[in-house]
Amino acid sequence: MAPQRPVVTRRVVPLLIAAALAAGCGHQSLYRWGHYEDLLHAMWVEPGSADPVTQVARLREDVERAAAEGRGVPPGVWAHLGYLHWLQGNTDAAQEALVRERELFPESAVFVDGMLRRLGAS
Amino acid sequence: MTAGGCRVPAAFAVALLAGGCAVQEYDYAPFRAHQPRSILVLPPLSEATDVNAPYVFLSTVTRPVAEAGYYVFPVAVVDALMKENGLPTPGEMHQVSLGKLREVFGADAVLYVTVEEWGQRYRVLDSSTIVRAHASLVDTASGASIWDGLVHGVESSSAGQSDLIGMLIAALIEQVVDSLSDRTYGVSRSAIQQAVSDQRRGLLYGTRHPGYDGDLRGR
Numbered sequence: 001m002a003p004q005r006p007v008v009t010r011r012v013v014p015l016l017i018a019a020a021l022a023a024g025c026g027h028q029s030l031y032r033w034g035h036y037e038d039l040l041h042a043m044w045v046e047p048g049s050a051d052p053v054t055q056v057a058r059l060r061e062d063v064e065r066a067a068a069e070g071r072g073v074p075p076g077v078w079a080h081l082g083y084l085h086w087l088q089g090n091t092d093a094a095q096e097a098l099v100r101e102r103e104l105f106p107e108s109a110v111f112v113d114g115m116l117r118r119l120g121a122s
Numbered sequence: 123m124t125a126g127g128c129r130v131p132a133a134f135a136v137a138l139l140a141g142g143c144a145v146q147e148y149d150y151a152p153f154r155a156h157q158p159r160s161i162l163v164l165p166p167l168s169e170a171t172d173v174n175a176p177y178v179f180l181s182t183v184t185r186p187v188a189e190a191g192y193y194v195f196p197v198a199v200v201d202a203l204m205k206e207n208g209l210p211t212p213g214e215m216h217q218v219s220l221g222k223l224r225e226v227f228g229a230d231a232v233l234y235v236t237v238e239e240w241g242q243r244y245r246v247l248d249s250s251t252i253v254r255a256h257a258s259l260v261d262t263a264s265g266a267s268i269w270d271g272l273v274h275g276v277e278s279s280s281a282g283q284s285d286l287i288g289m290l291i292a293a294l295i296e297q298v299v300d301s302l303s304d305r306t307y308g309v310s311r312s313a314i315q316q317a318v319s320d321q322r323r324g325l326l327y328g329t330r331h332p333g334y335d336g337d338l339r340g341r
Contacts, residue, residue, distance in 0.1 A: 030189055030330065037181055040198055041307055044177035075188050076196030083199040107160040107193035110228025 032071035034062030036080070052084045059084075075105050079112065091119055148323050150340025153268045156261035158230035159329050160193040162223060165201050165212040166235035166255060175240035176212055178304065179255060179273075182311040186318040187233070191331025195227055224262040231268065234258045240306060250278040251305040253313050259325075269325060275313025277305065 035058040042050040059081050066073045082097035095116060102112040163183050166176040180197050188194045201215075209215045216234060223229055239254040252275070259269040318325050327337040 030191070033185055037185060037311075040181035040184075041178065041304075043198065044181060045174050045304060045307075074184065075193045076184060076199070079196040079199055083196070083202065105193050107228070107230075108195070111195060111226070114226060 030072055031074040032062070032066040032069060033074055034065065034077075035059065036062065036074060036077050052087050056081065056084050056088070073104065075108070076101075078104065079108060079115070082115065086115075086119060094119055150269075150326060152261075152266050153259075153326055154340040156231070156264060156266055156268050157326075157329075158192065158259075158261065158268070160195065160228065160230045161187055161233055161259070162195045162200065162227050162229035162231070162262075163187070163197055163233045163235070164215050165197075166237050167212050167216060168237040168240070170237050170240035172241040172306070174304070175237045175253075175306070176235075178240075178306050178310055179235060179237055179253075179314075182307065183233075183235075183314055185311075186315040187325070189331075190318055190325045191328025191334055192325075193328075193330070195229060200227070220260065220262045220265055229262055232260050232262060234260060235273075242305060248279055250276055251309045252276050253306055253310045257317070271317045271320070271323060271325075273310075273313045273317045275309040275316070277309045 039050050039055050039058060043055070059077060063073050063077065063081075078097045078101035082094045082101065085091075085094035085097060098112045098115055098119075101108050163180065166179050168176045180201070184194045184197055204215050204218075209218065220232065223232055235255050235257045237253075237255045239252050242249055242251050253273065254275075255273040257271050257273060258267060260266070261268050317323075326339055327334045331337075
C-alpha cells in the first residue's frame with residue numbers, strides 16, 4: 001500500500017498541470033475576467049450575496065483594472081453593468097455602459113440599441 | 123496547439139490519441155457554412171434534480187465560448203429580460219422562435235443546452251461531483267444545427283487515498299466542506315472549457331480568436 005498522501009496534494013497537482021498546460025500551449029487569454037463569473041454564480045446560487053450595489057462595485061473595479069493592465073473587458077460585462085445601473089434607476093450611467101458594450105463589440109448593436117430604446121422610453 | 127509546444131503528460135497524450143482514433147472525424151461543414159460571430163446562450167433545460175444546475179452551468183459558459191473568439195451576450199441580462207417579458211422558465215425561453223431571437227438580440231447563433239445529470243454523489247468512503255449536459259448550436263438565419271457537444275465532468279474526491287482510515291477521515295472532511303461550497307461550479311467550468319476547446323470535436327475558433335485564420339478544420 002502506498003503511504004497516505006496529504007489531502008492538499010490531490011488538489012494542487014491538477015492545478016499545476018492546468019497551469020503548465022496553459023503556460024505551454026495557450027495563447028494569452030483574450031480578456032481579463034475578474035469577478036464576472038463569480039458574481040453571476042453568487043447572484044443565482046446564493047441569493048442576497050451579490051446585490052446590484054456589490055456587483056457594480058466589483059465590476060467597476062474589474063474594468064478599471066483591465067484598462068490599467070491594457071487587457072480586454074469580456075463581452076457582456078459592460079452590458080451587465082448597464083442593466084445593473086438601470087435597475088438602480090441611474091439612466092445616464094446605464095446608457096454610458098451600454099454604449100461602451102456596443103463600441104467594444106459591434107456584434108451587440110441590435111441588442112444594445114433595443115436596450116437603449118427601452119431606457120429612453122422608461 | 124501543438125504537442126511539441128506544450129508539456130502534455132504522456133499518459134494524457136495517449137488517452138487523447140486513443141480517444142481521437144475511436145471517433146469519426148466531426149463534420150464541420152455546416153459550421154463553416156454559417157460561421158457565427160455572436161452566440162446567445164439560453165438558460166439550460168434540466169433533467170437534474172439539483173435546482174441550481176441550469177444557472178451554475180450558465181455562470182460558467184461565457185468564458186470558454188468568449189475565449190474561443192465569439193461575442194457572448196450577457197447571460198444574466200438575457201435571462202432577466204426574458205423573464206420580464208413573460209417567459210419565466212428556460213422551457214418557455216427555448217420555445218421562442220429563432221427569427222424572434224435574431225430580431226431582438228441580433229444573435230448569429232443560439233446555444234441550446236440540456237443538463238442531464240448534475241450534483242454530488244455521496245458514498246460511504248468518498249463522494250464524487252458529476253456534471254453532464256448536451257449543447258447544441260443553431261444558426262438563427264437558416265435554422266441549421268451547426269455544432270453539438272457533450273459537456274461531461276466528474277471529480278472524485280477520494281483519489282489519492284489508499285488506506286481505509288484515511289479514506290474515512292477524508293470522506294468526513296469532504297462532506298463538511300461540501301456543505302459549504304458548490305463543487306459543481308468548478309467541475310462545470312472545466313468540463314465546458316474541455317468540450318469547447320476539444321481539438322477534434324470542439325467549437326471552431328471564432329473571428330475574435332487570433333487562431334481564426336489558421337483554423338483549417340472544416341475548410
